[in-house]
Amino acid sequence: MVSTESNLYIDLQPSFHLGMKIHISSSGYVAIDYKAYHNKDKPIYSEEIGRQRATTILNKAAELLHMPSDADETIGLDGIEIHIKLNDASLKISKTIWSPGPLHHQNEFVIIKLVYDVLWQLNVPIFLQEQIEQLSCYFELGLPIKIIEENPYVIRFFGRMSASDQQDLNLLLKKIRDDVNLIIDMSNFDGMGTILYPEFKQLLSRGLPIKWIANDRVKEQLLEIGVLESDLHI
Numbered sequence: 515m516v517s518t519e520s521n522l523y524i525d526l527q528p529s530f531h532l533g534m535k536i537h538i539s540s541s542g543y544v545a546i547d548y549k550a551y552h553n554k555d556k557p558i559y560s561e562e563i564g565r566q567r568a569t570t571i572l573n574k575a576a577e578l579l580h581m582p583s584d585a586d587e588t589i590g591l592d593g594i595e596i597h598i599k600l601n602d603a604s605l606k607i608s609k610t611i612w613s614p615g616p617l618h619h620q621n622e623f624v625i626i627k628l629v630y631d632v633l634w635q636l637n638v639p640i641f642l643q644e645q646i647e648q649l650s651c652y653f654e655l656g657l658p659i660k661i662i663e664e665n666p667y668v669i670r671f672f673g674r675m676s677a678s679d680q681q682d683l684n685l686l687l688k689k690i691r692d693d694v695n696l697i698i699d700m701s702n703f704d705g706m707g708t709i710l711y712p713e714f715k716q717l718l719s720r721g722l723p724i725k726w727i728a729n730d731r732v733k734e735q736l737l738e739i740g741v742l743e744s745d746l747h748i
Contacts, residue, residue: 516540516572517603524629525597531648536629542568544632548645561636571628575600578621579607594652598622615654626653634660644702647672657682658703666695671703675710683713692720699727705735714739 520540527533535547537557542565545557579600593613600607614623630653633646651658651673658673667690675683690696696717717724718740727747728736737743 516569516576516600516605520569520572520576520600520602522572522575522625522629523597523599523601524625525599526649526652527595527597528649528652529592529594532645534645534649536633538563538568538571538629538632540565540569540572542566544568544636546633546636546638546642546646548642559636559638559642561638563632567632571632572600572602574628575625576602576605576607578625579609581621583609583611583619583621594649596622596626598625613652623653627655630655644672647702657686659683659686662699664694666697667691668697668699670699673702674704675706677707677709680710680713683710687713687717690717692722695722695725696720697725697727700732700736701727701729703729703732705732708735708738711735711739714741 518540522538524536525533533549537545542562543560544563545560547557579598596611596614598609609622611619611622614626616623630650638646657679658671658675660670662668662670724745725747726736726741726745729748733746733748736746
């Protein structure tokens with residue numbers, strides 16, 4: 515068990531995005547310092563998550579960080595370097611790892627999943643939400659999709675999708691009822707492999723219109739799929 519004065523620090527240093535630092539304290543707060551808005555005296559954003567939840571994460575992190583880690587400390591060019599530090603009255607652990615996942619640096623990957631479960635629920639500003647979404651794509655956390663609301667049905671896409679996402683995407687889109695208004699938010703989406711086009715084309719046959727929120731990066735792909743330019747909101 516960690517003490518009442520414990521802190522978990524996670525420093526994310528991705529290959530192709532700006533970094534982000536996350537701090538979870540036993541006092542029940544999470545703080546995020548987004549590198550582009552770095553301030554040495556004050557984190558860019560903090561929010562209370564409760565002592566019980568914070569302590570649960572800290573205890574699990576302490577347990578996992580005590581376990582043997584992968585011997586391979588290779589640093590690559592396409593991925594994310596992570597610095598994890600746990601400070602406690604009786605314990606100090608520090609590790610640097612590269613791109614943890616379900617099959618590599620599994621203990622540290624579980625910590626990342628626990629932290630992301632918290633990050634998804636924070637009421638952060640939009641620029642920080644976009645950063646959290648983009649960095650999540652460096653880990654195998656499932657489809658880069660969030661269901662925001664169910665009536666109207668609002669789906670938010672972020673990062674990128676490829677052929678490996680096709681089956682899960684197909685299952686998700688088939689669950690959308692034809693009698694609900696649908697909003698697809700791709701404002702933080704970087705694009706998809708063309709093999710996924712048919713999954714989106716099937717949505718165009720719905721009886722109700724779809725509101726597409728896009729950006730310039732994905733606009734051309736949506737037009738290729740058959741979305742009318744008049745239905746796009748950039």
